[in-house]
Amino acid sequence: MSVLIFIDQSEGHIKKSSFEALSYGAKVAEQIGTTAEGIVLGKLSDDIASLGKYGVKKIHHAAADAFNTLDAQVYAQVIAEAVASTGATVVVFSNNLNGKAIAPRLSARLRAGLVSGAVALPDTSNGFVVKKGVFSGKAFANISISTPVKIIALNPNSFQVKTGEGSAEVVSLSSSAGTPKVKVTATNKITGQVPLSEAELVISGGRGLKGPENWGMIEDLAKLLGAATACSRAVADAHWRPHHEHVGQTGGSIAPNLYFAVGISGAIQHLAGVNRSKVIVVINKDPEAPFFKAADYGIVGDAFEVMPKIIEAVKKLKSA
Numbered sequence: 287m288s289v290l291i292f293i294d295q296s297e298g299h300i301k302k303s304s305f306e307a308l309s310y311g312a313k314v315a316e317q318i319g320t321t322a323e324g325i326v327l328g329k330l331s332d333d334i335a336s337l338g339k340y341g342v343k344k345i346h347h348a349a350a351d352a353f354n355t356l357d358a359q360v361y362a363q364v365i366a367e368a369v370a371s372t373g374a375t376v377v378v379f380s381n382n383l384n385g386k387a388i389a390p391r392l393s394a395r396l397r398a399g400l401v402s403g404a405v406a407l408p409d410t411s412n413g414f415v416v417k418k419g420v421f422s423g424k425a426f427a428n429i430s431i432s433t434p435v436k437i438i439a440l441n442p443n444s445f446q447v448k449t450g451e452g453s454a455e456v457v458s459l460s461s462s463a464g465t466p467k468v469k470v471t472a473t474n475k476i477t478g479q480v481p482l483s484e485a486e487l488v489i490s491g492g493r494g495l496k497g498p499e500n501w502g503m504i505e506d507l508a509k510l511l512g513a514a515t516a517c518s519r520a521v522a523d524a525h526w527r528p529h530h531e532h533v534g535q536t537g538g539s540i541a542p543n544l545y546f547a548v549g550i551s552g553a554i555q556h557l558a559g560v561n562r563s564k565v566i567v568v569i570n571k572d573p574e575a576p577f578f579k580a581a582d583y584g585i586v587g588d589a590f591e592v593m594p595k596i597i598e599a600v601k602k603l604k605s606a
């Protein structure tokens with residue numbers, strides 16, 4: 287019996303969301319009186335033993351080249367084998383793109399109950415009950431998992447990363463998983479930008495900005511603050527911005543410390559992807575815009591007048 291945590295990596299580097307999943311998994315292990323172990327696939331340049339500081343005692347590393355890029359079927363098989371060999375009863379993922387691809391496949395393979403989008407530690411006082419957001423974040427549901435193996439996919443930024451002392455024992459993991467059926471023939475990398483899924487600060491624009499030629503002020507503020515840029519679906523659909531920037535029900539789901547929405551109405555489908563942000567600032571010229579109801583701070587005003595003033599103020603603050 288143990289808690290097994292999937293450690294997500296990209297090009298050999300551990301993703302930030304994994305630190306949160308590790309801290310969460312370690313706490314679940316403590317709660318149910320067992321130990322936490324990690325599993326990571328593919329070649330790594332980061333020192334994985336140091337991940338012990340998040341509370342894991344052991345890390346299983348399947349280092350074959352075949353695992354360098356994600357094939358969710360293959361990853362699910364490797365993890366299923368590790369669940370069998372470690373006797374893990376709880377498996378934790380981050381509910382990011384990779385977690386969303388692997389966790390349901392593992393669930394089907396092991397016939398194990400899965401709660402995706404968990405936002406808190408499970409309640410183990412009477413069974414195993416996991417809280418998650420439902421109806422685009424408008425309500426919470428408490429889901430009871432009764433299968434022998436339980437899978438949790440934790441929403442990013444839902445649990446405080448906890449660090450302590452110690453390093454983990456790294457053991458190599460061999461797997462009977464075959465060659466991935468997915469062959470990556472080319473990758474188109476976005477460089478020089480903060481990845482949206484990992485960003486602490488996000489500056490986002492909507493149709494209120496009138497056209498792609500006005501995105502300079504969004505980019506200027508993002509650059510000054512070291513933030514990522516995002517947009518509404520209406521903007522991406524109009525080809526003003528690339529689709530990978532679109533957030534919401536049908537786009538990316540983010541939970542940064544600051545979400546800065548400029549000229550976005552705040553439709554429920556947009557809010558579904560951003561309402562877990564810690565602080566939301568809204569600039570809209572319509573005082574009745576629905577986004578103001580979800581905002582921590584709101585400015586009723588014309589973005590073309592307000593944004594240059596904010597940019598100037600940030601510049602002044604930075605040079606002071």
Ligand SMILES: Cc1cc2nc3c(=O)[nH]c(=O)nc-3n(C[C@H](O)[C@H](O)[C@H](O)COP(=O)(O)OP(=O)(O)OC[C@H]3O[C@@H](n4cnc5c(N)ncnc54)[C@H](O)[C@@H]3O)c2cc1C
Pocket residue numbers: 491492493494495517518519520521532533534535536537548549550551552553554555556559569570571572575587588589590
């Ligand atoms: C099934 C489904 C899924 C969807 N998924 C998504 C999704 O994932 N993400 C998403 O974003 N949308 C999604 N939508 C679309 C969503 O319903 C809205 O249509 C969309 O979010 C509107 O984008 P917007 O706020 O940029 O544009 P608009 O609704 O046109 O709003 C523009 C806002 O800008 C303000 N404004 C105008 N001029 C200025 C100015 N000069 N200064 C300041 N403010 C100004 C206006 O007052 C208005 O509030 C989905 C819709 C459906 C049906």
